[in-house]
Amino acid sequence: MRISYKEPSPNKGRLNINFIAVILFTIAGFAAAILANIFIPQISAGVKIKDYTFGGITLNINSAYRLVLAALIALYTAIGIFSAFDKDRRKKYKKRAQFRFAAGIALALWDLFGTKLQLLPQPFFPGPAGIIEAFLSESGFVIQNTLYSLRLFAVGFIFGVAFGVGTGIIIGWFPKAYYWLTPVLNIAGVVPAVAWMPFALTLFPTPFTAAVFLIVICVWFPVASLAASGVQSTPKAQFEAARTLGGKTSYLVFHVAIPHAMPQIFTGINTANAFAFTTLVMAEMMGQPGGLGYYINASKVWSAYYKVFAAIIVMAVMFSLITKGIGLIESRVLRWQRGLVK
Amino acid sequence: MSDVILEIKGINRIYKDEDNTVEALNDINLSVKRGEFISIIGSSGCGKTTLLRLIAGLDKPQSGKLLQSGEEIISPDPSRGYVFQQGGLFQWLTVEQNIAAGLKARRVYKENKHKVAEYIDLIGLNGFEKSYPHQISGGMAQRVAIARALINDPELLLLDEPMGALDSFTRADIQDKLLELKRGNNATMILVTHDVDEAIYLSDRIVIMTPRPGKISEIMEIKLPHPRHRGGVEFLSIRKNILEKFHMASAYPEPEYRI
Numbered sequence: 001m002r003i004s005y006k007e008p009s010p011n012k013g014r015l016n017i018n019f020i021a022v023i024l025f026t027i028a029g030f031a032a033a034i035l036a037n038i039f040i041p042q043i044s045a046g047v048k049i050k051d052y053t054f055g056g057i058t059l060n061i062n063s064a065y066r067l068v069l070a071a072l073i074a075l076y077t078a079i080g081i082f083s084a085f086d087k088d089r090r091k092k093y094k095k096r097a098q099f100r101f102a103a104g105i106a107l108a109l110w111d112l113f114g115t116k117l118q119l120l121p122q123p124f125f126p127g128p129a130g131i132i133e134a135f136l137s138e139s140g141f142v143i144q145n146t147l148y149s150l151r152l153f154a155v156g157f158i159f160g161v162a163f164g165v166g167t168g169i170i171i172g173w174f175p176k177a178y179y180w181l182t183p184v185l186n187i188a189g190v191v192p193a194v195a196w197m198p199f200a201l202t203l204f205p206t207p208f209t210a211a212v213f214l215i216v217i218c219v220w221f222p223v224a225s226l227a228a229s230g231v232q233s234t235p236k237a238q239f240e241a242a243r244t245l246g247g248k249t250s251y252l253v254f255h256v257a258i259p260h261a262m263p264q265i266f267t268g269i270n271t272a273n274a275f276a277f278t279t280l281v282m283a284e285m286m287g288q289p290g291g292l293g294y295y296i297n298a299s300k301v302w303s304a305y306y307k308v309f310a311a312i313i314v315m316a317v318m319f320s321l322i323t324k325g326i327g328l329i330e331s332r333v334l335r336w337q338r339g340l341v342k
Numbered sequence: 343m344s345d346v347i348l349e350i351k352g353i354n355r356i357y358k359d360e361d362n363t364v365e366a367l368n369d370i371n372l373s374v375k376r377g378e379f380i381s382i383i384g385s386s387g388c389g390k391t392t393l394l395r396l397i398a399g400l401d402k403p404q405s406g407k408l409l410q411s412g413e414e415i416i417s418p419d420p421s422r423g424y425v426f427q428q429g430g431l432f433q434w435l436t437v438e439q440n441i442a443a444g445l446k447a448r449r450v451y452k453e454n455k456h457k458v459a460e461y462i463d464l465i466g467l468n469g470f471e472k473s474y475p476h477q478i479s480g481g482m483a484q485r486v487a488i489a490r491a492l493i494n495d496p497e498l499l500l501l502d503e504p505m506g507a508l509d510s511f512t513r514a515d516i517q518d519k520l521l522e523l524k525r526g527n528n529a530t531m532i533l534v535t536h537d538v539d540e541a542i543y544l545s546d547r548i549v550i551m552t553p554r555p556g557k558i559s560e561i562m563e564i565k566l567p568h569p570r571h572r573g574g575v576e577f578l579s580i581r582k583n584i585l586e587k588f589h590m591a592s593a594y595p596e597p598e599y600r601i
Contacts, residue, residue: 240400241430246420246494247447255446259434336434336474 029104168227230261389556
């Protein structure tokens with residue numbers, strides 16, 4: 001019997017046949033969704049297909065839907081090619097191939113039952129192409145509301161984090177502040193921020209500032225309490241080391257206590273992030289002149305559920321991107337923890 | 343060489359809480375000459391770390407005085423470097439930044455930048471400048487802690503069992519490094535340890551302390567020339583001598599077991 005020796009596959013390499021198959025498999029689901037959309041005739045009469053013109057290009061919901069699918073195919077092909085030259089990336093891409101394939105098939109089925117056959121209860125569950133109609137018919141309005149939400153979130157979140165880190169450090173550093181402020185923080189902090197809505201609307205000059213206030217207080221609580229506990233948990237030996245090195249109070253605060261509290265501050269920020277999304281949407285649904293929450297409410301009144309779905313999709317994308325962005329900042333600031341905490 | 347750098351006069355330190363009074367230090371007197379290497383040994387609870395913390399200015403005595411070159415010690419000062427048992431390094435700073443911390447804390451970093459590389463050379467950690475403390479070994483971390491304390495050019499280097507958690511090879515390595523550093527800048531070092539061999543290997547004088555209340559029972563001069571041989575006859579006889587003293591000095595003699 002002969003034992004053959006196989007060269008171990010190198011980390012960097014050419015696009016090999018197997019991996020091309022993985023890429024094709026990944027995009028096959030979306031390709032199937034496009035074919036399904038093209039070749040399955042519109043059976044139900046409940047869908048009116050209108051043309052929308054954008055600067056010379058005419059789109060209807062089906063062609064726009066196919067464009068989105070084509071964009072996804074292009075995206076995953078590009079990621080596939082990019083991943084092909086690195087072992088770890090290849091592994092990651094391969095692992096996700098099944099899910100991406102299934103996502104494409106799910107879209108095809110959704111298209112079939114939601115749009116083509118309209119077997120799902122209408123108008124509550126439109127097909128994917130139906131949802132896209134919101135972006136075709138009033139893209140300007142969707143963008144306007146998205147920007148309103150984004151601005152509200154950014155202002156509220158940034159102020160909330162700044163305010164939270166500031167008070168947290170004061171509470172963590174000064175025992176007196178801890179004594180007097182912790183009970184306030186604990187009692188006020190557990191109240192959902194939107195409960196203050198009626199006060200906020202009367203106390204602040206504009207609905208926008210009122211909503212900012214609500215986001216600030218919902219972000220403030222987790223950030224402040226975790227920043228305080230981060231400062232307090234700094235080992236005494238670290239302060240003593242800094243003092244024997246010649247560090248004065250400002251050094252102890254800014255170069256010992258705060259860096260030590262950073263991991264906990266980020267835990268607080270991540271919690272606050274989730275709170276802030278909820279508060280944002282609720283505040284918008286309760287009394288804002290714009291924003292995605294407002295858009296959902298306004299669409300619901302007209303039973304335009306496809307627009308509600310469109311707003312939800314925008315939120316999903318926007319909030320994931322924000323969360324991802326915060327994650328990137330976190331891994332940069334806490335790079336010293338890499339390999340320490342897993 | 344003969345001038346006194348540190349004088350400890352009649353120190354008492356008592357820890358009290360609601361139902362307990364512990365006399366950690368009782369009437370401690372000691373004077374240390376410039377350039378000396380002093381080891382303080384004793385069983386746990388004899389107050390050796392308390393004494394070192396008082397010298398550093400991290401704690402205050404109830405009575406008595408500590409003088410550094412004639413001036414009373416009231417708070418920590420960069421002229422007295424301190425190396426902690428472990429965990430004294432800042433986890434969020436690289437090796438390089440940890441060593442530079444003393445310069446930054448004193449706001450003299452800009453004019454002394456070059457010293458950081460010198461100290462990295464000195465402790466032999468080239469190539470690890472950008473590593474974080476959790477990425478290096480315990481022995482390396484203690485060398486960083488020593489360099490961090492030395493970069494401020496302290497008159498006194500206080501070492502609180504810096505090798506306590508290390509294996510015996512790393513320990514021997516750092517002991518030699520300490521002697522080398524001491525020769526290099528003629529620093530005065532005070533080491534707290536419970537390792538008799540370590541004390542004999544390094545010290546000019548060994549201060550033996552006994553617990554409850556913590557006091558100095560004896561000060562021994564070690565006149566062996568450097569480098570000392572750990573297995574040498576004289577070394578071993580001193581070691582035997584100290585161990586016997588310990589047995590005698592112990593307030594609660596260990597029971598003898600027979601099989």
